[in-house]
Amino acid sequence: MATLAVTRPLAVRRVGGWLGKIPYAVLTIYALVAAIGPLVIDYNPIRTSLDDRLLKPGSHLSNGGTAWLGTDGLGRDVLAQVVYGARTSILIGIATVAVSCVVGVTIGTVAGYFRGWLDTFLARGIDILLAFPAILLTIVIAGAFERSVPVVVIALAATAWISFARVTRSVSLSLRERAWVDAARVLGVRRTSILLRHVVPFTIGPVVALATLEFALVVLAEAGLSFLGIGLPPSAVSWGQTIANGKQYLDSAWWISALPGIALSLLIVNIGILGDQLTARYGRGHLN
Incomplete structure (x- = not known):
């Protein structure tokens, strides 16, 4: 009985450990497909072949090839x-999260550390932006300019940085009262050095966890914009x-x-699971 009591938790932990690695494996496959796939598959989104339209998955093409996942109406x-x-999706997600992270972390750290009128001004600005639906503001920005990748990144980052600012602001508010920060101030360390060496490094854990979740939201939002016809130009897939x-x-x-919907869903679900794991690991107790 004692052996069973010890063995069962170990088996459960092993199974849980393997299941926890599934998102990493799936995301690695997506990254490899995104990096290597375009080098292997020659594709022109503008070129059409009406002789091969609406072929089922596995059908033969007029040029002798095989449509493993079928063809569309063109x-x-x-x-x-x-x-x-x-x-x-991966490139736009990375670019948007990077821009949002830089802007949000900078604003949140400065607001939380310096407090006073600067914190009040930035915090009220964030509250005003939160009053507008994020997707509506994104659609307005994307629809006001010519369709292109930079416009989509800017439109998505216009609201995505808010979450990073709120997280880093709350962390900075707590860190500014810590003993090592007080000691640095007493020793005459410059404020810029205090922020870069004693505050920002402690925001990395929560920011990484948040970036994972934001990446999933950005990919989904980009697909929504393209579905509505106001995202990427026809030359981009x-x-x-x-x-x-x-x-x-x-x-x-x-x-x-x-099939593209299944690919999108798998990516979003696995990023969400990974984000939850990182949030549980870094989102709580990171200052203890």
């Missing part, structure tokens, strides 16, 4: 769209565009929308 390969769409192109063929060619 004869374009769905597999290539999924591969190129992965690269687009996006899962949202592919899903939108297949919505009129849901009865006869389900694979056009379903």
Whole structure:
């Protein structure tokens, strides 16, 4: 009985450990597909082949190739769209999160450490921005300019930085009262050095956890903008565009929308699981 009591928790921990590694494996596969896939698959999103339109997965193409995931209403390969769409989503997600992180961490750290009128001004500005629906503000910005990747990144980062600012502000408010920060001030260390050496490093854990969750939201928002036709230009491949192109063929060619949608869902779910793991590890007790 004692052996069973010891063995069972160990087995449960082993299973839990393997399950916890699944998001890392899935995201690694997505990263490899995004990095290597476009080098292997030759695809032009503008080029069409009406002779190959609406072919089922596994069908042969007119040029002798195979449409492993079928083709869309214009004869374009769905597999290539999924591969190129992965690269687009990951690049836009990384760029948006990087911009949002730099802006949000800078504003949040400065506001939390210096407090006073600067903290009040920045905090009220954040509250005003939170009063507007994030997706509505993103749509307005994306629709006001010509469709391009930089515009999509700016539109998504216009609201994504707020979460980083709020997290780093709360951490900075606590850190500024810590003994090592007080000692640095007494020793005459410059404020810039205090922020960079004694405050910002302690925000890395919560910021990384938040960045993972924000990455999932950014990828989903980018797909939504492209689905609405106000995101990326036609020359760029996006899962949202592919899903939108297949919505009129849901009865006869389900694979056009379903397969990119499954790819998007798997990415979002696994990023969310990874974000929860990082939040549990770094989001609590990081100052203890």
